[in-house]
Amino acid sequence: MNKTALREAAVGCLACLLVLALAGTAMAQDSRQMVVQKVEAMKGDLLQMSEWLYRNPESGHKETRAVEMLTGYLKKKGWKVETGLNKIADSWEPILEKAWKMKTLPTVFKATYPGQEGGPTIAFLVEYDALRGPGGKAFHGCQHNMQGPIGIGAAVALAEVMKARKIPGRLVVWGTPAEEIPPPVKAIMYDSGCFKEVDAAIMFHGGDRTTYRKAGPSGMALDAFEFVFKGKPSHASSKPWEGKSALDAVILMFNGIDALREHSEPGTRMHGVITDGGAAPNIVPERAATVWFIRHFQRPYLDMQVKRVMDVVKGATLMTGTEVTITPQGRYDNRIHVETLERLAFHYAKQYGAADPEEADPCPETTAGSTDFGTVSFNIPSLELRVKSARAGCPGHSQEFADASVSELGKSALVVAAKVEASVALDLLTQPDLLARIKKEHALLKGK
């Protein structure tokens, strides 16, 4: 067997590859130890940042103080920081404008560390928006206060090791705001070219389990549309035959989609509301409007399903002689989990003392919503690290979940997660075979 064939055989086997990745060379082990020590040395700063965010929550698009604090730390560590995304993709402009009367995303940030030439680019994604709680009071019920310190801790520690060891590659910390509210900011950022040079993306999300995900999709891809039908008004009693009812078109669309349900895969969700059904019963409605979310666990199936829905809409216009204006309102992709990456992170999580590690659930999950991280993980090999930061069964989006982020369990999860993110990124930078394998797995899953 020649050298290439040997390597092929080694990378062809997941178990072999993991051993390869985890054992590494003595040099790799030494670098990993160094990066873990650096995170440990920054622990006080990182926990302070998380606690500060917990005490100063800001909801989506208003996270100005959070951005100031997080980027201030990065600047102090020698990182170059750019704040705000001033040019967003044309397709998102009207959607953002309608939702928030905004043309830019002021609380996005990008921090880069000038690295060695060559090598891959690894992005650490961090969220920092709080939920809007009772009475409109913001609170960190989704533990996004932990993410900035984790991603920044990992990136800063790793950058110092890369410099000391002359490891080629680049690191970016992307601040991704307003995760809790539509439209999906990470999808806007992706379509606006933010992540175009990124080889792999890493983020953390708090939860009640230390686990990983098996290969496959999770979360739902979603396309949202508004349909405005235009008919012809007329007196509904004296000359109804002169009118064309836009409301009839909406009703036929609902019925058409209901007929479609039976012939759709079980993972399909189609749900709509009528936002305008006409003004008065004695006038044939000239205008009617409806908003729909169409979802599926996998983007390719969803794309096909959306075409079928559009045929139903066309049918509704033909049956009623109306016209329709269709406005996209948002697009989320499903997440894709690359098992090699997931297992690698899980290995380190266990090694660094994450609480109660458990085996993975198979993908896809049977109940799920949609997240803006989907678009990132659908297009770029990505890791959403899961280290237990709240008691088992603790409800998400609750005050208890927020409080857990600054409890002893939450604090220990934060430090473990920063070490895991840094170690995984170090492996991706120093083992081209591993990164190539992950990219290959991702491409295969995306095509499914």
Ligand SMILES: [Zn+2]
């Ligand atoms: Zn969240």
